Amino acid sequence: MSDARDTLFRYLTLLQLIPRSPGRISTPVLKEKLAERGFHIDTRSLQRDLGQKLSTQFPIGCDDSQKPYRWYFDRAFQCHLPALDVPSALTLVLAEEYLKGLLPPVVVGQLTPHFNDARQLLDGMASNGLSKWARCVRAIPNGKALIPAELDEAIWQTVAEALLEQKAIDVMYLSRTSETEKPLTLHPQGIVSRHSATYLLAHVDGFEDLRQFALHRVKHAAFSQRAWQARDDFDIDRYIQSGAFGYRQGPDNVVLEAEIARPVAWLLQETPLSEQQTIEALPGSQWYRLTAQVPDDQQTLWWLMGMSTNVKVLAPSAWRETLKANAAQVLAHYQDTPDTCDMH
Amino acid sequence: MSDARDTLFRYLTLLQLIPRSPGRISTPVLKEKLAERGFHIDTRSLQRDLGQKLSTQFPIGCDDSQKPYRWYFDRAFQCHLPALDVPSALTLVLAEEYLKGLLPPVVVGQLTPHFNDARQLLDGMASNGLSKWARCVRAIPNGKALIPAELDEAIWQTVAEALLEQKAIDVMYLSRTSETEKPLTLHPQGIVSRHSATYLLAHVDGFEDLRQFALHRVKHAAFSQRAWQARDDFDIDRYIQSGAFGYRQGPDNVVLEAEIARPVAWLLQETPLSEQQTIEALPGSQWYRLTAQVPDDQQTLWWLMGMSTNVKVLAPSAWRETLKANAAQVLAHYQDTPDTCDMH
DNA sequence: AGTGCTGCGACAATGTAAGCCGCATAAAGC
DNA sequence: GCTTTATGCGGCTTACATTGTCGCAGCACT
Structure with missing residues (x-):
């Protein structure tokens, strides 16, 4: 879009391109992505932006163990534009209370930067007015709260990305019946979170029928070489209503x-x-x-x-x-x- | 903090000071707040920043009907630094699915800018890869989903702010028993969201005992003149466990x-x-x-x-x-x- | 050793930011 | 009705920041 030579906007775009900490992005890739967005600048300028301007003002790190340096954002950093208002912050805290009982810890953990931001804001108020927000907000879940199934963070990330970017994945799956881990190649079609467990809907490579895979029984996941097989007739609502999750x-x-x-x-x-x-x-x-x-x-x-x-x-x-x-x-x-x- | 003459950082601070649309902030106030944060700039510079730089690059509006102009952010705009990654966006969508059944629409509405951000990102991906995320993610709530009680947005905002900033409020309350609206002055102590209804814990001005007020039965709320009465012995967990919500x-x-x-x-x-x-x-x-x-x-x-x-x-x-x-x-x-x- | 990639310091040309001034407008006060 | 005050805005100037270019230095790979 804007090929306005606005430096401010380029900085912002740059900040948006740098991923949060487990992720990394190298300088040449950054340059390319900036160019895609209409910012055609010299490599040197980019290097200066990163090393001298942004990293002094923002919690940005640099992995200089290998030569194309890799940049990343601090894991906990979050900045909202515009800033959170008080009611929104309170809502976020409430939302977190609820979600903790509904989604696997790792999945909720995905959002901790957001929640932290809200907590920080409320803490800041507390230091003035001494309102201990943590002591005055509670969510009582609907029905018995079962403990959400354990789930590995990397697996959630891989599966989520595979589903949305339509990639097949290779997994090690702990079968419910046989108690043994089996390697499978899956073609993800959907995710259903029911109560406290999360399921991947996919079909196994070479088969036509859709099956459910409990995410917490996936022990390893990586993108597969195989091309993703589409199922354009798939309708998740029809699938659920057909009784697949015991909700006929x-x-x-x-x-x-x-x-x-x-x-x-x-x-x-x-x-x-x-x-x-x-x-x-x-x-x-x-x-x-x-x-x-x-x-x-x-x-x-x-x-x-x-x-x-x-x-x-x-x-x-x-x-x-x-x-x-x-x-x-x-x-x-x-x-x-x-x-x-x-x-x- | 930083009195670094960094313009970028000043711009960001400025953007954070501008509230989302129902809110407004005038130029002199902005100048003052910037000064508080260490940015001592001329009024003219601020005017230029707002009118020429920011408002061309951001969805910022200006109410010029009265003379100290009032600035505000577009209601739907949300920008995260760093940008959302795909798994986080998916988590947000899941979270929204759950929360829609748990919190009053207005309260969830408070977070729509955040969810919109996630949706936008996923929609963007869809236009490339055609993965219709909306068709492949579902949350099945725990237990029977009752319809969350209706609640007025302004009331939620007033109550949330009053609770956190320790202010008393004047409300019109529709009593459950008498079916009539009564004016009350309340001293908020806590908020409990149970199932699909949200309750304010407060005591009535002049009384000592704590009572619950269903927020959807509050018909009008405004900050009160009276000073807030503290109850430092109050412990919300103990209160809940004492059976106040039928969970003895x-x-x-x-x-x-x-x-x-x-x-x-x-x-x-x-x-x-x-x-x-x-x-x-x-x-x-x-x-x-x-x-x-x-x-x-x-x-x-x-x-x-x-x-x-x-x-x-x-x-x-x-x-x-x-x-x-x-x-x-x-x-x-x-x-x-x-x-x-x-x-x- | 040679080659290519990357980072970095230096420098000069250009561009920009920001304070200052003056003027225009509108509301408040006398 | 005129002054005063507060605000917005255009223009000017200068100090300063930005950025492309160049040269050099590691480092990996050949």
Whole structure:
């Protein structure tokens, strides 16, 4: 774009081209990339920019162990333009609280520079006003927080890049059934993060069918020589709804009718089950009548199950039956084995 | 800090001082803030920087309806130094997918410039390689996603700022019980986001006890004249664990023992319930034996309830009894009202 | 040893930044 | 209605910064 001889803008472009610390970029490559963007400058100028101007003002490092020097940004550095405002910073902190329970630590770690920036800003305020933000913001996750699966940082990076740049990858995969590591060549098609585990959707080289690979069972990943095989008919939403992750779901919504206890009524008034939802008080009791259009999926059924005695489902009858059968089965479980092991 | 006469650095500082669009900053104020940071420049230079240099290269606007001109950044603009890498961008997209179901739209909206940045980067890649990132990344939330409560942007901003800068606020609050709006003066102490609703912990002016205020029931908020009342004995974690959000929890962990079905065993092997967890196959069946140290809280109990027939709890006996009683009660519910309304 | 790549110091020509001044405009005060 | 004050803006000048060029020095590879 701009071939304006603006030095400021060239500096900024330069700063944007230097990757964060695990990454590196060499001087000649930088020169080339700058040229691509319309900055045709002499190598010497670039060297001066890096070595004398930028590296004195920014946390920029230089790996001079090999001759085309490699430049990189400090791992923790982050700078936003415009600067973060207070509400945004607080939102970031909240977001981090939530995400820590949802994504593998490494993946959240990918964003630490951003979160650090927010924390720094809030800490800075704290030093004046003494508001200890860390002590006044919490996120309570939805449902039981399982511990996110461990995941190697390099693997996440490789897989993410392969998926987006449409490359095939060679992996060592620890099969769930056989407990042995197998080398595979995969053609990534999608990533699904469910609860606390993250899965790669891909098909194995030479095969046509799509399979799921838990990322934390990938032990090694590298870009492959093989060309990436496309599947243009692939639709991730259709794939998920087809039941691949245990969330089989009818194509249409169903109308849920139920009687709900007062606390549940309050909850649903504030955070509704769906856009179409009505709640009416049932005269002469603490109960309410709920009607809502909800998806016909496992999630909703689980939610109803968790509400246990606080919700009486009236329709659809299939759910009613499922819940009833479930309760009967659970009860049977516990009556089969009487409480001989009571430890009280 | 740096009184280095570096123009680049001054430009950057300047850019950081200009707020995003709802915000505005006037030229004299900018001059003052720059001086605070060690940049003592002539007003004329500042004017030139803004009007001729920056505003041609950046999406910066100027409100010249009143005489000290007011400057602001384009609402959607975001620039990171160093630029986002591909894995980070993908992580941001994933994070947004999750957060959309967890935080009020307005709060997530606070971060849209960040997410936009990521999307832009990925879109840029797509135009080359045609990898439609939007079609290959999904997050499946944990548990039933209720619709996050509506919340006004200005209210979130006011509350966040008040909390962090320790100011009291005047609000109009829609009481849950009386259905009427009441004016209150609050002294914010904390924010808790639970599931899809966000609560302000504060005490009412003149009272000592802490109360929760659902942010979506706050209809109006403004900074108050009154001085903020501190409560230095306040500990948000203790407050939550004391049961304030329906998550009463014993102080100690308990040892959960249970028999679990094969799919659950797989799930827990990948995303454990806790750090201390063992799973052993039970010979001659598809069942496994689980032992885990878990917190004694409602969440865990709910999770067990949701697993229904796939988990048979052996200990602690209190949970066993609870689950059993629950099942009995649910069953009773449905048998009280026989299936006369079956619609099949 | 020769060749090519890279980094670096020096230098001169060019370009630019920034203070200063004066003028124009608009709002506030008398 | 006129002055005062605050701000924006164009132009001028100078000191200073930027940048291409050159020469030299390591270093790797041949």
